[in-house]
Amino acid sequence: MTTLELEQVTVEFGRGARRLVAVRAVDLAVGSGTVLGLVGESASGKSTVAKAVTGLVPVTSGRVLLDGQPLGDLRRRSRAQRRRVQMVFQDPYASLDPRMSIGDSVAEALPQGRRSRSAARGEVAELLGLVGLDADRAQQLPGNLSGGQRQRVALARALAARPDVLVADEVTSALDVSVQGAILNLLRELQERLGFATLFISHNLAVVRYVSDELAVMYLGRVVEQGRCEDVLSAPSHPYTQALVAAVPTTQPRSSPLPVPVEGDVPDPHDQPPGCAFHPRCQVGPRALPERTVCVTTDPQVQAASRRHAAACHFAAVAQEAAPAGR
């Protein structure tokens, strides 16, 4: 049983006027056999969380723990520690070395240790088979493969290291929808069979819902709500989660005019609003209800633990009643 925990993780980039807090005091936990979905829009910090977990960016403060043992950034991780956390990237056209056969790419990730050439080849063939690729394609270069097939190779490479934690960062957003389904099915099947813990990151709420057991919603570098996936989505506490749920396109035709759950754009992360970062766009915040000045003055994160789904909203209960129409 493995548990990955993030304890008050903060990641900053740059200094002085260019300083950017990409992730602010994030607490997350995911155990083996479960999938934690991380959803959010641009600048939410979800990909930075992925990089902090894999050690590709150093954590400014807070800790990433694997079974209670702190993991540093990649340079401070031992080979064995590196192996335990693997990642599948968004763009399968950028994540495979164009000059290396797919078999070599997978073989490179096999755990260190003495093994003969033919034994290694056997393991690679087994891994390719696991992700539904023909083992005799091992000699091919990525250029001969479609996007979906490349993403399968990337998955095989991640699994070659026999990871305890798999980080999947927008793994289907570069793929066609008909291929997306196959990759999601494969990921779920392997996850159930091999039992690793998964951090599944996507901007697509419907995709996250289909894959995840637990759900964390991020906005401007913070987790604003988290809990059991179905609980959060059936009764979202935070107005931002409500807006996200309401914005998911459905195949049910809509009335005219279309309901717009939230106005405005995600603010510049360099220049975050004071108090609750969502207040300038919030449908139940001071923009709509001017007496709610607390949203501008006080960070709702402080009391979050006591609210349902740890919602970072001063009016979580109120917000629930005022759920937007048109859902």
Place this chain on the structure above:
Amino acid sequence: MQRSSWLRALRTPTGAATALGMLLLLVLAVVGPPLMRDAATTFNTSAIRQGPSGAHWLGTDALGRDVLARIVVATRLSIGLALVSTLIGVVGGVLLGALPVVLGRRAGRAVRAFVDVAVAFPGLLVALSLAVVFGVGARGAVLALGLTAVPSFARLTANLAAGVAEADYVSAARLAGASRGRILVRHVLPNIGEPLVINATIGAGSALLAFAGLSFLGLGVQPPGYDWGRLLNEGLNRIYDAPVAALGPGVAVVLAGVAFSLFGETVAQVVGLRTDSRVKGAVPRLALAGEAQDGAVRAAPRDDLVLDVEDLTVAFPGGSTPVAGVSLRIHRGEMVGVVGESGSGKSLTALAVAGLLPPQATMSARRAEFLGHDVRALDDRERRSLLGTSLAMVFQDPMSSLNPALRVGRQVAEVAEVHLGASRATAAGDAVAKLAEVRIAAPALRAQQHPHQFSGGMRQRVMIAMGLVAQPRLLVADEPTTALDVTVQRQVLALLRRVRDEHGAAVLLISHDVGVIAELCERVVVMYAGRVVEEGPVADVLARPAHPYTRALVESVPDMTTPRTRPLVTITGRPPDPSARPDGCPFAPRCPRAQARCTQEDPPLMAMPGTRAACWFPHLDERAALAAGPVA
């Protein structure tokens, strides 16, 4: 494929000249010295300082040696020295430039800083002083030129390597525990090899020139040795009485330098690093289809039809036809969605409609009418004015369709100035009004800003505002929300719907996302492999698809009600290659319902209750109860 592109390069004038020049240099360098060394070195006191003659084409020098023979013999030394110094430069540069990959962050930064400073020194000056340091002579000059070339190669290597080192596949290798050395050898060097080779070739050409310069100044090859620079020096003393003796080695240096540079360019072209700068012959945007001349007869516009395209085909040289027989009709104020995956031809269909196909594409159609005008019969100016005012286009990436150097208000105003002939002042006022109309807050202030100060959603609104200036009859939006956040996506879709409601403009929305189309459109056109496979009212088609492809497309996308316990529907295989479509239905190889007929006969679009579908065995059973609705 690689070999054929080299052969093709040989057939271009540049390529042929390069090959000829390099071959000549090679032959001279190999054969020259053994054949002509005698003539080049034997003193002949009876023939001192002769001018050109039958026996000595370029005359003789102060010791009676044949100048032409000396030039030919010097080929080997001149080129050899240039190559050796280039080799020193490349090896040193690659080693130095690759150091940051192997070293830690801080040491790597120090190396890069050193390289940056070293590059700033003027090369020839450094070479001159180094040549003095190493001692005057060929060895000193080779070392000097080689070391001078090191910083620039180091910087090139470091920059290229830094680009590769950020690639996801290097991150993946690091996660897998690969050492820095392994990452350098297995991932970085193979991926930066091509540009390095090309630059080394071009560098050899300039090393040749620089070496000739050093020898000419007396800092390179010393007597009795001689290279072209040395010969140039000797010849220069007699420039007034025997100019050919000086010109000969000069011409040799120039020709060899040009040959090397051309070689580098040719390699670059084949490898594809430089784009072909030759201007392609202007290809007409719309090639007239043979039978398209009934346009005059039907000149009176049927007034509710905005766009009427029949049997549209878009072809590219090489036999690829990504759009093969698409018919599309859009009525006034209608919102039509075209859905399909990448390669389905949906974007090319939109570009063809807007007259924006790339120049190498050819379009043909049985009918192509916009507002009753046959767009193929219009001349350039008429087409520009018709499409410019009545058709607006919104693309996926608004940043690349806005000019980053111009203020936003100016760009919107320009539309009114160009197409409506408005004065600058009225156009500027109108632009602010249009920005307000697409709900940009503080429009007067925003009009003064540049596109980079706008968020993605706001830029997309600006694009729509530009389209609204001239009261369009059709707005073509190609994946307008794909680059946007979901909350912003809804805002833009709502804006598109308002444009229709308030301006009466028809909207053609292209998307890979069935959900986005369902949100906005009344009618949906499903494209697969360059043709329409199903078409009908959104409610009918998406709720009860008749074509197996539509059904798979709808079911493969999870939405907020998809049961988590069941696997998602998937489509096996890949769409056919647009240059080699199979006989029969293009979806047959991937279709679970396909039978023998499907692989032999191509199904046309057939009317079915509530929809039209190109399928011999559609999902009709589930639709049987549905009354036949109006089919567009």
